[in-house]
Amino acid sequence: MILLLVVSQLLLYLCLAVLTGSFILMIVPERYRPDIKMKKSYLIVAAIVIPIVSFVPVLETILFVSDRIGLWQALQMVPATYTVGNAWIFTCIGTFLLLVFLLVARLSEKRILGVVGLCLSFWLMLTIALSSHAATVDATIGVVADFVHLAAASIWVGVIFIIGWCSTNHHNWKAFLKWFTIVAVGCLFSIVISGLLLMGTLVDDYMKAWLVSYGQGLLIKHLFLLPLFLYALINGFLMKYLVSKNDSFNPLPWLRLEGIILFIIFTITAIYSQQSPAYGNYLSSDMVSPLFQFFHDADQINANSMVYFAPGENSIYFFFLNIVVIGLTIGSFLKKLPLSISFLCSCLVVLCIYITLMISIAV
Numbered sequence: 001m002i003l004l005l006v007v008s009q010l011l012l013y014l015c016l017a018v019l020t021g022s023f024i025l026m027i028v029p030e031r032y033r034p035d036i037k038m039k040k041s042y043l044i045v046a047a048i049v050i051p052i053v054s055f056v057p058v059l060e061t062i063l064f065v066s067d068r069i070g071l072w073q074a075l076q077m078v079p080a081t082y083t084v085g086n087a088w089i090f091t092c093i094g095t096f097l098l099l100v101f102l103l104v105a106r107l108s109e110k111r112i113l114g115v116v117g118l119c120l121s122f123w124l125m126l127t128i129a130l131s132s133h134a135a136t137v138d139a140t141i142g143v144v145a146d147f148v149h150l151a152a153a154s155i156w157v158g159v160i161f162i163i164g165w166c167s168t169n170h171h172n173w174k175a176f177l178k179w180f181t182i183v184a185v186g187c188l189f190s191i192v193i194s195g196l197l198l199m200g201t202l203v204d205d206y207m208k209a210w211l212v213s214y215g216q217g218l219l220i221k222h223l224f225l226l227p228l229f230l231y232a233l234i235n236g237f238l239m240k241y242l243v244s245k246n247d248s249f250n251p252l253p254w255l256r257l258e259g260i261i262l263f264i265i266f267t268i269t270a271i272y273s274q275q276s277p278a279y280g281n282y283l284s285s286d287m288v289s290p291l292f293q294f295f296h297d298a299d300q301i302n303a304n305s306m307v308y309f310a311p312g313e314n315s316i317y318f319f320f321l322n323i324v325v326i327g328l329t330i331g332s333f334l335k336k337l338p339l340s341i342s343f344l345c346s347c348l349v350v351l352c353i354y355i356t357l358m359i360s361i362a363v
Contacts, residue, residue, distance in 0.1 A: 001060060002274055008053035012128070013068070013157075015046040015053070015264075016150070021096075022160020024255065028113030030151060032175045034167040043117075044102050050124060051095045058088045071080065087131035094123040125150045133273070134201045145197035152190035155261045164256040173243045181236045188232075207307040207361070212290040217272020223353055224265050227329070229344035231258040236278035236334060238272045244254065257339050295358040310362035318356040325349050 024040055061084055066074035078086035104111045107164040129135060134142030159180060188319050199206065199218075209215025235258055239251040288301050329345040331337075 002061075005056055005060065005274045006270045008056035010267055011049055011053045011271060013150075013153075013245065013270065014263075015049050015267045016121065016125060016128075016154045017158035018046045018160055019043060019124075019158070020154040020158070021162040022149075023114045023117035023120070023121060024155065024159055025162055026110040027118070028179070029042050032179060034163060034171050034173065034176060035169050036160065036162060036166050037168050038166045040102060044099065045103065047095055047098050047300055051092045052240070054088055054091050054128060058082075061085070066226070067129070081242040083135070090127040090130070091124055094120055094127060099123070121154070122151060125154065125225045131300065134198050138201050141197055141200050143285060145201065147195040148190050149194040149198060152187040152265075154195065155265070156187040156191075157259070158265070159183070160255055160259045160262060164252060166261045170243070170250055170252055174240055177236060177240050184236065186231060202342075210307060211288050211292055211301060211363070212275070213291075214272050214275040216289045216291045217268055217275065219357070220350070220354065221265055221268045221272070223350045224261060224268065227349060228258065228261045228265065230329065231261060239331075253339055257343060292358070296363055298363075302361055305363050307358055307361055307363055313361040315356060315360040318352060318359065322349070322352045322356060325352050 022043055025036060025038075026034060058078060061069070061082055062074045062078045064077060065111065069077070079089055098117065098323060101113075101116055101120065105116075126143075129143045129147035130143060130310065132146040134146045152291065158359070163176070203209045203215065204219070206215070206218075208218055234257055239254060242249050244250060325348050329342065329349055332342040332345050
């Protein structure tokens with residue numbers, strides 16, 4: 001069931017990103033973006049997938065409740081009385097409206113299609129936020145923060161995915177970067193603020209959360225933001241300079257690489273979001289993450305355990321190794337090495353920083 005939940009969450013994030021990015025680019029005039037070849041059928045499929053994959057958490061709740069009251073009663077009770085069921089019904093309504101609009105709208109009316117489609121996509125995100133972990137802890141801050149977080153990520157990722165994989169050329173690249181850089185910065189700011197609110201709602205102590213799988217996933221996700229920022233700077237500023245100097249230079253592969261990093265972040269989010277963020281007074285040694293146990297003995301860990309920095313000799317060695325690997329990542333771009341090399345260097349940066357943090361803490 002866990003694997004099904006992870007896959008469903010990942011597909012949900014991807015479908016929302018595809019819809020959001022497509023509708024935004026329909027609103028943007030053609031002179032401000034590359035030419036895009038995107039079939040309406042792709043949007044219809046993405047819309048159909050959303051209520052299917054968002055039903056998986058509802059199914060999990062139904063199966064859990066059915067052990068006490070029976071399957072048939074659970075099928076009736078969960079959609080009608082549980083928040084996760086109510087939210088899914090609103091998701092279905094939003095999807096139905098979106099599908100009807102996609103089927104009757106003409107591609108020649110791109111501006112109207114984009115505006116209405118974007119509004120309905122935000123509706124779907126709001127219904128998903130209503131059933132999130134954060135919403136169960138704080139109904140107001142949790143829903144707002146989760147919605148802003150999901151909306152900002154969908155805008156940023158969606159535009160990158162559609163431009164990176166559906167563009168037929170890189171015309172108007174400077175004009176595209178001029179507005180998208182502002183949008184990306186706004187999305188980044190929104191993600192950081194909403195992410196801090198979500199952490200404040202779900203996690204009492206960030207470092208202590210590293211003891212459990214939820215905290216480990218959160219840490220790895222944050223570490224992958226480092227190469228993401230690097231590629232965002234490359235695509236937002238250096239690519240503008242290179243394109244201005246050489247019109248034949250193709251920036252799309254580097255945008256796709258940024259998209260791959262974002263896909264990895266989506267995958268990590270889908271994985272750790274299925275873990276329980278709560279530990280508090282119930283933390284015991286058997287709840288400690290296997291990743292944490294690889295570096296530290298978990299036998300003596302309990303609810304009163306504290307996590308603190310205690311760097312040693314190995315920490316210093318890995319610190320300098322981090323500097324070398326970061327230098328290799330930057331050098332791979334300057335030397336115009338294959339993108340696969342740059343990607344591997346980026347993953348190595350994350351791995352080295354992660355190991356440095358893990359060996360630099362004590363419990």
